[in-house]
Amino acid sequence: MYGMVNKAIEELVISGYGEDIWEQIKLTAGVEEEVFVSTEGYPDAMTYALVGAASEVLKMPASDVLESFGKHWILKTAQNGYGDMMAAGGKTLREFLVNLPDFHSRVSMILPHLAPPKFYISDIEEKSVRIHYQSHRAGLSPFVVGLMKGLGERFSTPVIVEHAADKAAGADHDEFVVRW
Ligand code: HEM
Numbered sequence: 001m002y003g004m005v006n007k008a009i010e011e012l013v014i015s016g017y018g019e020d021i022w023e024q025i026k027l028t029a030g031v032e033e034e035v036f037v038s039t040e041g042y043p044d045a046m047t048y049a050l051v052g053a054a055s056e057v058l059k060m061p062a063s064d065v066l067e068s069f070g071k072h073w074i075l076k077t078a079q080n081g082y083g084d085m086m087a088a089g090g091k092t093l094r095e096f097l098v099n100l101p102d103f104h105s106r107v108s109m110i111l112p113h114l115a116p117p118k119f120y121i122s123d124i125e126e127k128s129v130r131i132h133y134q135s136h137r138a139g140l141s142p143f144v145v146g147l148m149k150g151l152g153e154r155f156s157t158p159v160i161v162e163h164a165a166d167k168a169a170g171a172d173h174d175e176f177v178v179r180w
Helices: 003-017 019-029 044-058 062-081 083-088 093-110 141-154
Strands: 118-122 128-134 160-165 174-179
Touching (some): 003 044, 003 062, 062 141, 083 093, 093 118, 141 160
Antiparallel strands (some): 118 128, 128 174
């Protein structure tokens, strides 16, 4: 994944727990990089190792780490680094979610090696949608839940996110029903 992902984990940890804890997490993960370059590629395994080590050091389930990371990604990383792109995604939560399938194709124009997930949307109602999520990466559904909650905060529209189909439990792909 692009370095910006590891960098965002670093920011999240340092802002909440300080530099020493971050150094401890890197040591536990066996990550020796001093800095992550946002636009350079790093192995996915490094990101997974950082999340696993954060879970160990902070004594928090990995799913909670990923969910916090999802919120941070929307509210801080995407907003501060790519505010115009986020603004173009939609003016309301509903609009943003309906447009979500096209989002990463715009990101790909500036990050050409992006290997993004695929989203498609069904059951579009006034106050809910069903989000289908497909990725070649495993175990990131709590990250998606955090992303949805982050979007809820972005639009001051509190959400309830139901993980309605779970690939890890044998479903064809993950599905989330988002209600607000
Ligand atoms: C401008 C804002 C955004 C940027 C710059 C961005 C960029 C990225 C990058 C760099 C990755 C790592 C994959 C790679 O490096 O190949 C990624 C992954 C991901 N993005 Fe985005 N993204 C943005 C917004 C969003 C939004 C709004 C959502 C959904 C609400 C989202 C959902 C995801 C998910 C779930 C992954 C995990 C990878 C996977 O599932 O395989 N992203 N994105």
